[in-house]
Amino acid sequence: MEHGISYKSQDYFEFIWEMEVLEGAKKDMVVETGVLYGAWPYLLAPSMPKGSRYIGIDPHPYWSIAGIDRLSWVVSELMEAEIIPLIIEEKAEDGIETVKSVLGERTIDILHIDGDHTKEGAMTDWNLFKPLMTPGGFVIFHDMYARSKEAVDVKDVVFDIYWPYRMWTFKNSEALKNSIHQKGVAILQMPDERDEIVQGKENKIKDLDDPLSLINI
Numbered sequence: 001m002e003h004g005i006s007y008k009s010q011d012y013f014e015f016i017w018e019m020e021v022l023e024g025a026k027k028d029m030v031v032e033t034g035v036l037y038g039a040w041p042y043l044l045a046p047s048m049p050k051g052s053r054y055i056g057i058d059p060h061p062y063w064s065i066a067g068i069d070r071l072s073w074v075v076s077e078l079m080e081a082e083i084i085p086l087i088i089e090e091k092a093e094d095g096i097e098t099v100k101s102v103l104g105e106r107t108i109d110i111l112h113i114d115g116d117h118t119k120e121g122a123m124t125d126w127n128l129f130k131p132l133m134t135p136g137g138f139v140i141f142h143d144m145y146a147r148s149k150e151a152v153d154v155k156d157v158v159f160d161i162y163w164p165y166r167m168w169t170f171k172n173s174e175a176l177k178n179s180i181h182q183k184g185v186a187i188l189q190m191p192d193e194r195d196e197i198v199q200g201k202e203n204k205i206k207d208l209d210d211p212l213s214l215i216n217i
C-alpha cells in the first residue's frame with residue numbers, strides 16, 4: 001500500500017503495539033465504530049486474510065483530505081486485498097441491525113471502538129457489540145489516553161468494565177503527554193476456555209492502587 005499518507009487519527013507506534021497483542025488473533029470478521037476516513041482498516045488490512053470482512057460504521061464517513069476521498073480509496077485497497085468491506089453510514093446504535101444481518105451465525109473477532117467518544121457513547125458501543133463477540137476475541141478502545149475533552153471519557157468506561165477481562169493498555173511516551181498525538185488504547189479479550197487463568201491473573205492486578213500502570217508499556 002502507498003506510503004506518505006498522514007493518518008493523524010492513528011499513531012504508528014501504538015498500532016505496532018496493537019499488532020503485537022493481536023498476533024495470531026483471528027481476523028475474519030472485524031468491525032469498527034467510527035471508521036471516518038479509514039486509517040485503522042488501512043493499517044490492519046495487511047494482516048487480514050483473504051475473504052475476511054471489514055465492517056465500518058460511521059454517520060459521517062468519506063471525508064476528503066487534500067481533495068482525496070480517503071475512505072473510498074481504502075475501500076478499494078481492501079477489495080484489492082480480497083477483503084470484503086462494508087461501510088454503514090449510520091450511528092453504531094442504528095447500524096447494529098445491519099451488522100447482525102451480515103453476521104448471521106458468525107461472530108466478531110475484533111471490534112475497534114472509535115466512534116462516539118463520550119462516556120455514554122463508548123459504553124453504548126460496548127454494550128451493543130459485546131454479545132456479538134467471538135469467545136477469545138478482542139475489543140479495542142481507542143483514545144484511552146487522548147487529550148481531547150470528549151476522549152477522556154473513554155478511560156472511565158474502560159475502568160468501569162475491565163474487570164473481569166484480560167486487558168492490555170498502551171500509552172505513548174511521556175514526550176507526547178500533552179500532545180494531540182497522544183491517543184492511547186486499551187485491548188480487552190473476551191472470555192474463552194482459559195477463563196480461570198485470566199481470573200487468577202486479574203485477581204493479582206486488582207490489589208494494586210493503579211492496576212493500569214502495571215501493564216502500561
Ligand SMILES: C[S@@+](CC[C@H](N)C(=O)[O-])C[C@H]1O[C@@H](n2cnc3c(N)ncnc32)[C@H](O)[C@@H]1O
Nearest residue numbers: 009034035036038039040058091092114115116
Ligand atoms: C476519531 S474518529 C475515528 C477515526 C477512525 N477510526 C480512523 O482510524 O480514521 C471518530 C468518528 O466517529 C464517528 N462517530 C461519532 N458518533 C458515532 C456513533 N454514534 N457511531 C459511529 N460512529 C460515530 C464520527 O463521525 C467520526 O468520524
